[in-house]
Amino acid sequence: MGSGNTVLIYRLGSLGDTVVALPCFHLVARSFPDRRRILLTNVPVHSKALPAPLILGESSLVHGYMSYSVGTRNFFAFAKLCSKIRQLKVDTVVYLTAPRGESAVRRDECFFRFCGVKRLIGLPLGELATHRYDPATDAYEAESSRLARCLAQLGDAAVDDPASWDLLLTAREKACATRVLHPLGGEAFLALGIASKVDVTDWGLENWKALMPKLHREFPEHALVFVGAEEDRAAADSVTALWAGRSLNLSGALSPRESAAVLRQSDLFLGPDSGPMHLAASVGTPCVSIFSARNRPGVWFPFGAAHQVIYHKTECFGCGLAVCSTEKKRCILSISVDEVVAAARRAADKRRESVLTQRLEAQAECR
Secondary structure, eight states: OOSSOEEEEEOOOSHHHHHHTHHHHHHHHHHOTTSEEEEEEEOOOSTTOOOHHHHHTTSSSOSEEEEEOTTOOOHHHHHHHHHHHHHTTEEEEEEOOOOOOHHHHHHHHHHHHHTTOOEEEOOOOGGGGSOOEETTTTEEOOHHHHHHHHTGGGOOOOTTOGGGGOOOOOHHHHHHHHHHTGGGTTOOEEEEOOOOSSGGGOOOHHHHHHHHHHHHHHOTTOEEEEOOOGGGHHHHHHHHTTOSSOEEEOTTTSOHHHHHHHHTTOSEEEEESSHHHHHHHHTTOOEEEEEOSSSOTTTTOOSSSSOEEEEOOOTTTTOOOSSOSSSTTHHHHTSOHHHHHHHHHHHHHHHHHHHHHHHHHHHHHHO
16 A cells, blocks of 8 residues: 555445445545545444444455544534544545535535545535436436446446445355354255334334244245344344244344355345345345335335335335324335235245356356
8 A cells, every 4th residue: 555645435324324335435445546545434323323344344445444423513523533634644535425415515525625635526516416316217316326426537336236336255254154054054044134223114023023924935945044233132033933944043143244244145135224135235135125115216225136125105205204103104014914925935036037047157158
């Protein structure tokens, strides 16, 4: 690594927010291969929100981390942060935030300029602050694609290329997955992440319990593996009790990257709009994703074409609420157990067709 100035990557959020920015992290790494790349992110405010260092780990996409408390108005905290940025000799900031409004973006711009930053890339102003709408699909642009547009001056983030979503898992992380899955004896398994840190995206424990017998009838030869936080363990145990096959509850037992290594070996992932869903998609595992209508359709859907997304577009879609008191979560609670089973069946059929096609192509190449 050269002795040049530092590139600061500004990205807020936790697990899902970090994963959807992976193509941009890869683009920044390609664009500044000889620069020290530091991620400036927030201190998580929710107990289930995971800090970015646990997600990017030792992937080499970034070389270090800085964090601060979002929303602080403490002058001394800002002065301390400014001093750190000056000490790092940051000359370039890659601005990777969700749309925050022009006044907030301009305020951030002034702050970074005061810190001595000469170049800011990716400020989400004008069209870059909105998700494009496609009337043909009745869906909105994915957040990953909007972020990629913000960084277009650096090149193509190649959002549609699976390589752009590579977490660069280490041999140790992959070995950990193999070790914790050993009790299954190589049995194929479905992965579940049933928890959500936002109430309006929670499908409900009773729905997950009702799903188990029907899902087992559809996948009788599969085991079940739960991923999530330690506080999700009891809920996962209560759901597992209704699964007739073998199961593993790994809630709280793994880091996010170790969980990704486990999900990589799963046939399917089932869960709500959540960080584990984005992890599963990043490692190429087909997802059955249960969405509320809190966000506009498409913005936070998992990357790739292999997934089955269940989204009921109620009249109040795009509300942005964390708690739904008026409609009582009508959007997500109107999703039935049978819909989820059917979606899992479609995802499994699609996966089998894909595997068969790959085998036939490989055989053709060998002839």
